[in-house]
Amino acid sequence: MPGRMPVAVLFAVHGAANGSFATRIPWIRDRLDLDPGLLGLALLAPAAGALLAMPPAGALVHRRDGRRVTGALIGAFAIALTLPALAPSYALLWLALLIFGAVAGGADVAMNTQAVAVEERAGRSIMSGMHGAWSVGGMAGSLLGVLAAHAGLDARIHLGAMAVVLLVVSRAAARRLPDAAATGAGAGGAAARAHADPPRLARPSRPVLIIGVVGFGAVFAEGASADWSAVYLRDVVGASPATAAAAYTGFAAAMALARLVGDRVIARVGPVATVRAGGALAALGALLVVVARTPLAAVPGFALIGLGIATVVPLAFAAAGRAVPHAGQGIAAVATIAYGAGLAAPGIIGAIASAASLPAAFAIVATLCVGFGLGAGALRPAAHGR
Template structure:
C-alpha cells in the first residue's frame, strides 16, 4: 500500500470522526431545548419560531463554504468551521431572552451549515479517490454522533445540570476532538489559476433537481422525527414511554441503515438503491396510516427510517460530481434539504389541524414516492443503475502527509 493510499484511508477515518462530532453537537442541543425554553421564558409558539432560525442561518451561510475552502484550503477551513460550530453550542444557552435567542440560533445554524458543506465536500473527494461508496457510512457516523450527544444530554438533563455548564463542557471537549480529527483530513488547496467561487450564487440546475429528491426524503425524515411520538400518543393512544421509544427506534433504524448502506450502494448502485429505498419508505408510510395498533405504526416508522436513510448522502455525492464546483453544488442541495427540514414540522402540524395526523402522514407517503420516480437523477454514469463511483474532481494541489 502506497503512502498516498495510507493517507487517504486515514483521512476517511478522520472525516468520519468529524461527522460524528458534528452530530454530537446537534444531539447535545436537542436534548436541552426544554431548558432553553424555560431559561428564556418563552411560550411554545415563540420557541417554534425561534427553532426556525438555525435552518435560516444554515441556508444563508452555506453558499459561503466554497469560498472559505478556496481561500484557506480544505483542512484549515474545516478545522476552523468545526471549532466555531462546537463553540456556537454556547450561544443558545447564554441567550438572556427570547428576543436574543433567535439571533443566537441563526449564528448556531450558520456555523452548522458551513461546516456541513465543508465536511461533505471532503467526504465526496475521499469517496472518489477510494473508488467506492463511503458517504452513507459517513452520514451513519453523524447519526451515531447525534445519538451519543443526545444520550449525554439526557443524563445532564436527568441530573438537573445547568445547560450552560453542560454546553460549556461539551463545546470544549467536542472542539478539542475536532482539532485532533481535522489534523488528518486531506489538505486540498486550490491551484493558482483556479477561479474563486462567487460569494453567493444560485445552485446549478442539476443540484436543484437532485435537491428535489433530497427534499422528499428530508421532509419524511423531519416529519417522522418530530411527530412520530405524537402520532403514537394521539392516534394510537399509546403511553408516553412507548411513544418516545418510537422516535428512538426511527433514529436507530436510520443510523443502522446508513452504516450498512455503502455495501448496498456498492452492490446495486445509487439509482437502484434509492428506488428500492423509496418503495420501502412508501410501504412504511402505508403501515403508519393504516395502523390499527402501536406495533404496526412503530414498524411503519422503522421502515420509513430505513427508506430515507441513504438518500441525502447519495444526493450530496451526485451533486458534487455534476459540475466543476463540488462545494457549491453540495451547498445547493443542502440548502434545499435544510429548507425541507424547516417546512416539514410546521406543514405536518398545519395539515393535522385542518384534518388529522393520519392525513398528514398520507402526504408523507405520497412524497416518499418521489424517491421511486426521481431516483434516476442520482445516476453517476451512463450504465444501468449508476453503479460507478466517479473519480476525479476539480484540479487542486494537496498535502497528504497530515502534517
C-alpha cells in the first residue's frame, strides 16, 4: 500500500521518543530534587506546548507541502528529546518541556493527517495499526530506557544518542512519504487545494467535540500511566529503578499488541463494542494499580490500562476525519481536546498525589476509563460520514 510503511515508521519514531523520555522522568526528578507537586506542575508544560501547536499544525499541513511539514516536525521532536535532561534548573526544565510538548503535538497532527489520507486511499481501517507502530516504538524506546537506567547511564547521554538515531530514521522515512497526488485531500496537498480552501482555525463542530471528549478519557489514562508509572512503582511499591522503568514497558507492550490486532477486532465487532470493552479493561487495570503494593500487581495493572485504551484514539481520529470535509481539520480539533487536555494528566495526577496520594489519583483514572466506555457511541461510523 503506497505510503503506509513510511508513515508507520514516523509513528514508531514518535512513540520511541515518548517512551525514551518516560523512563527517564525519575532521573530528571532526582537530579533537580523535585517533589510530586513540582514535578506535576512541570509536566503541565508539554500540555501547554501542545495546545499552542496543534491547531496551527492542522492548517499548516493543508497550506504547505504535507510531506515536508511532517518530516520537519518529527525531526524537531527527535531533537527536542534532549532538552529536558539538559535543563539545569526548574525554570529551564519547564521551558524545555514546553518546547518538547509543542513539537510533539504538531508532529502528532501532521503524521495522523498523513495516516488518514493513506487509510482513505486504501478503503479500509489502518489507523489502529498505525498507532500500533507508535506503541511498538514506545515499547522499544522504553526497553532501551530500562537498560540505560539499569546501567546507571546519565540520561543526557542516553537521550542524546536516541535523538540522533531517531532524527536519522525520521528523515529517511519522510523522504518516502507519498506525494500529494498519491494521498489526495487528506494529506493537504495539491488535490485538497484544488477542490476546497484549506481549513482555518475554527470552533469545532458538536460531533467533533463529542469525539474529542471520548478521546480525552483515553489520553488522560495514557498520559497518567506513561509519566507516572515509573514514579508510582518507586514511591508506592518501593521497586528498584530498573523495575520501576519496566512498568511503562508493560503498559506500552500491551497497548502495542492491542493496536496491532485492533483493525481485525474493529472489523469483527465494530468500534462501539471495541471501545466499551476497552473502557472496562482499562478501569479494571486502574483499580488494580490503586490497590497494588507489589510490582507483581502494579505492572499488570498498567498493562491492562494500555490494553483497554489502545484503540480509542485511532478510532477517534478516524471518526474525526469523517466528521468534517478536511481530515486535518478534524484531527487537529480532536487532538487539541484529547491530547492537549490529556497531556495535562501528569500535572493533574501530581497535584492530586501532593494533596492526597498517588493511589487516589489513579482512582480518578479508573473513573475516566468508565466514562469513555460509556461514551463509545460517538464513534459509530454511520453518525459521522462525510
